[in-house]
Amino acid sequence: MIISIIGVGLLGGSFALALREKYPHLQFIGVDQSAVNLKIALAKGIVDEVMPLEEALQKAELNVLATPVDSIQTLLPVLLNQIPAGRTLMDLGSTKESICAIADNHPNRAQYVAVHPMAGTENSGPGAAFQELLPGKNVIICDSKKSHPDSLALVEAFLRDIGMKIHYMTPAEHDLHLAYVSHLSHISSFALGLTVLVKEKDEKAIFDMASTGFSSTVRLAKSSPNMWAPIFDQNKQNVSRALGDYIELLKRFKQAIDTQDLEQSLSLMTEANDIGRILAGIEKK
Amino acid sequence: MIISIIGVGLLGGSFALALREKYPHLQFIGVDQSAVNLKIALAKGIVDEVMPLEEALQKAELNVLATPVDSIQTLLPVLLNQIPAGRTLMDLGSTKESICAIADNHPNRAQYVAVHPMAGTENSGPGAAFQELLPGKNVIICDSKKSHPDSLALVEAFLRDIGMKIHYMTPAEHDLHLAYVSHLSHISSFALGLTVLVKEKDEKAIFDMASTGFSSTVRLAKSSPNMWAPIFDQNKQNVSRALGDYIELLKRFKQAIDTQDLEQSLSLMTEANDIGRILAGIEKK
Numbered sequence: 001m002i003i004s005i006i007g008v009g010l011l012g013g014s015f016a017l018a019l020r021e022k023y024p025h026l027q028f029i030g031v032d033q034s035a036v037n038l039k040i041a042l043a044k045g046i047v048d049e050v051m052p053l054e055e056a057l058q059k060a061e062l063n064v065l066a067t068p069v070d071s072i073q074t075l076l077p078v079l080l081n082q083i084p085a086g087r088t089l090m091d092l093g094s095t096k097e098s099i100c101a102i103a104d105n106h107p108n109r110a111q112y113v114a115v116h117p118m119a120g121t122e123n124s125g126p127g128a129a130f131q132e133l134l135p136g137k138n139v140i141i142c143d144s145k146k147s148h149p150d151s152l153a154l155v156e157a158f159l160r161d162i163g164m165k166i167h168y169m170t171p172a173e174h175d176l177h178l179a180y181v182s183h184l185s186h187i188s189s190f191a192l193g194l195t196v197l198v199k200e201k202d203e204k205a206i207f208d209m210a211s212t213g214f215s216s217t218v219r220l221a222k223s224s225p226n227m228w229a230p231i232f233d234q235n236k237q238n239v240s241r242a243l244g245d246y247i248e249l250l251k252r253f254k255q256a257i258d259t260q261d262l263e264q265s266l267s268l269m270t271e272a273n274d275i276g277r278i279l280a281g282i283e284k285k
Numbered sequence: 286m287i288i289s290i291i292g293v294g295l296l297g298g299s300f301a302l303a304l305r306e307k308y309p310h311l312q313f314i315g316v317d318q319s320a321v322n323l324k325i326a327l328a329k330g331i332v333d334e335v336m337p338l339e340e341a342l343q344k345a346e347l348n349v350l351a352t353p354v355d356s357i358q359t360l361l362p363v364l365l366n367q368i369p370a371g372r373t374l375m376d377l378g379s380t381k382e383s384i385c386a387i388a389d390n391h392p393n394r395a396q397y398v399a400v401h402p403m404a405g406t407e408n409s410g411p412g413a414a415f416q417e418l419l420p421g422k423n424v425i426i427c428d429s430k431k432s433h434p435d436s437l438a439l440v441e442a443f444l445r446d447i448g449m450k451i452h453y454m455t456p457a458e459h460d461l462h463l464a465y466v467s468h469l470s471h472i473s474s475f476a477l478g479l480t481v482l483v484k485e486k487d488e489k490a491i492f493d494m495a496s497t498g499f500s501s502t503v504r505l506a507k508s509s510p511n512m513w514a515p516i517f518d519q520n521k522q523n524v525s526r527a528l529g530d531y532i533e534l535l536k537r538f539k540q541a542i543d544t545q546d547l548e549q550s551l552s553l554m555t556e557a558n559d560i561g562r563i564l565a566g567i568e569k570k
Contacts, residue, residue: 118496138493167493177488180481181495185502191534192473193560194553195527196465198534203462207563208423208452210466211403215564216501217470222561225554229547236542242480243539247532249476249483254528257517265517268479269510275478276507278492279500 004029004060006053006075008041010120011092012066013129016046018162021131029056040126057082062154065091070230072099080108088151090115094178095234096142096171103146110148113155116140116174117164118182122222135163142171179238184246186220186228187239193221289314289345291338291360293326295405296377297351298414301331303447306416314341325411342367347439350376355515357384365393373436375400379463380519381427381456388431395433398440401425401459402449403467407507420448427456464523469531471505471513472524478506 003019005012008030016028030047032038038050057063057079065072065079072093079089080103090113093099103112118138121128139159144152159166169177196218200206232239249268256264288304290297293315301313315332317323323335342348342364350357350364357378364374365388375398378384388397403423406413424444429437444451454462481503485491517524534553541549 118494120496120498122498137496140494167490169490174494177491177494180484180488180491181499184480185477185499187535187538188473188477189502190554190557191531191538192470193563194557195469195531195534197556197559197563198530199465199527203465205452205454206462206465207566209403209425209459209462210563211405211422213405213407213505214466214470216504217474218560219501219564220498221557222564223554223558225551225558228554229550232542232550233545233547236545240539240543242484243535243542245483246476246480247535247539249480250472250528250532250535253472253476254525254532257521257528258525260518260521262514262518265514266510269475269506269508269513271482272475272479272506273508273510274482275503278478278482278495279504279507281492 001025001062002027002029002060004031004056004063005041005047006031006056006063006065006079007067007071008032008037008046008126008129009066010124010126010128010133011117012064013041013044013046013126014119014131014133015064015066015092015117015162017129017131018134019158020045022161029060031056037126044126044129046126046129053079054082058084061087062158063087063089065089065093068227068230069093069095069099069234073102073234076102076112077106080106080112083108083111086150087111088113088148088154090155092117094182094231096140096174098234100143100146100171109146111151113144113147113151114142114171115155115159116142116178117159122219124224124227137164138167139164140167140169140174142169142174144168175235176238179235179242183232183235183239184242186223187232187243188246189218189220190223190228193218286310286346287312287314287344289316289341289348290326290332291316291341291348291350291364292352292356293317293322293331293411293414294351295409295411295413295418296402297349298326298329298331298411299404299416299418300349300351300377300402300447302414302416303419304443305330307446314345316341322411329411329414331411331414338364339367343369346372347443348372348374350374350378353512353515354378354380354384354519358387358519361387361397362391365391365397368393368396371435372396373398373433373439375440377402379467379516381425381459383519385428385431385456394431396436398429398432398436399427399456400440400444401427401463402444407504409509409512422449423452424449425452425454425459427454427459429453460520461523464520464527468517468520468524469527471508472517472528473531474503474505475508478503
């Protein structure tokens with residue numbers, strides 16, 4: 001079987017590497033706008049050969065659309081127009097509502113499966129891809145009943161076989177949840193990094209004092225702006241609401257500190273400590 | 286030589302463990318309000334014996350005050366009143382301006398050395414202490430010229446010998462810098478954890494979608510409220526300013542998203558990416 005990876009970056013590359021480990025006889029075609037990305041993907045053994053999109057689409061049984069979400073919006077109708085009958089297209093985009101809405105209007109909707117793996121790092125590109133990124137993690141399939149049973153079964157089998165835990169939900173649920181547990185934490189990190197970088201202009205030695213706690217909190221601020229800007233844009237209503245909730249809570253912290261209301265500070269932090277329950281669950285995964 | 290550890294928690298305990306490794310003949314006395322903490326400290330080999338504060342103070346050559354910063358403020362004048370001549374007192378508190386101001390008014394100021402190691406984890410108590418926490422990390426000594434040369438030399442020797450890198454600054458510089466690179470990241474984590482926990486009340490499965498990126502960003506929200514509330518209070522002006530800067534930047538992000546100003550989103554994130562330079566430095570330490 002031939003699989004095309006359209007966008008040989010962190011996610012697409014890691015998906016291919018995990019599949020190759022499990023199915024040594026699969027053939028992988030790489031498609032990417034960037035010639036360098038394709039060279040790295042070949043050198044790293046992510047794909048066996050590279051070719052233009054149209055050609056790859058004629059050969060592949062399964063097409064994995066793993067570009068940033070703005071390109072997914074552009075490419076999805078093009079691919080659904082050209083995909084041969086009986087073949088399957090899946091995406092790995094971090095937003096689902098607007099992407100699924102585009103697919104819904106297409107006569108070939110049933111050949112598409114909407115997928116989002118809950119995994120990533122602050123690094124991007126095929127150089128950052130690694131076989132262990134996806135196995136053991138959660139993955140979401142949206143609107144599974146709109147996919148043809150054969151396309152759905154193929155995608156489910158591959159996801160399950162590389163060790164992912166499949167959850168099903170609507171695109172609206174997906175985007176709401178992701179705004180809180182992923183998109184918001186990226187913005188909080190970007191803003192935290194920037195706050196200290198701005199201060200550094202006046203206080204040169206400020207980062208000498210930074211420790212591992214700071215480092216883990218701002219790690220996501222290294223993430224790719226070109227990948228994240230369209231995610232925030234496509235999920236703007238949920239992200240804006242999550243960000244509004246977050247700003248309100250920060251203001252409550254600030255007020256407790258400004259008014260020396262230690263009881264309020266203690267109560268907010270004690271309530272936040274309950275996150276330990278969640279983190280234990282995430283680390284167990 | 287006998288050393289007293291007043292507050293056998295994460296920092297005091299880790300300092301004792303690192304020193305014991307380097308100087309097997311040092312004797313350690315544990316002092317703590319909590320009988321359980323003392324039992325754990327004895328069981329873990331952090332201290333050799335335990336005794337009341339007054340008694341320990343008469344025996345120890347060096348006293349390490351490692352309680353939360355509100356207790357440091359209370360205990361510091363008591364200890365300086367009772368400390369025998371020629372002996373040394375150091376603290377490990379996360380704030381320095383208000384603590385040093387208390388010491389400055391005391392006739393025995395010269396026996397005190399103001400220390401803050403740039404290390405910690407989200408866990409607390411002697412059970413969380415470990416020998417490797419401090420070696421290799423930065424440590425700050427404030428107002429070093431106000432300490433007697435012998436007291437300063439003793440503390441510097443111990444810090445250097447366990448592998449810490451000593452920096453010198455004023456208490457005001459210390460508190461300003463720490464507000465940005467430590468206190469703010471704790472509040473951002475507490476508030477982020479709480480934002481999602483509040484949302485969880487309506488959206489039960491929300492945390493199933495959380496991945497390792499979320500986990501690293503909210504890790505600090507597990508930190509001890511009793512330790513952090515007095516830190517924020519003692520450093521309230523700097524923390525309030527840092528928090529105000531942070532809220533302003535989050536509002537700029539929110540506005541860029543609300544108005545679909547992708548250029549502004551991209552520009553804020555690209556600027557924040559420069560944090561990679563800082564993180565590389567922290568990871569090298």
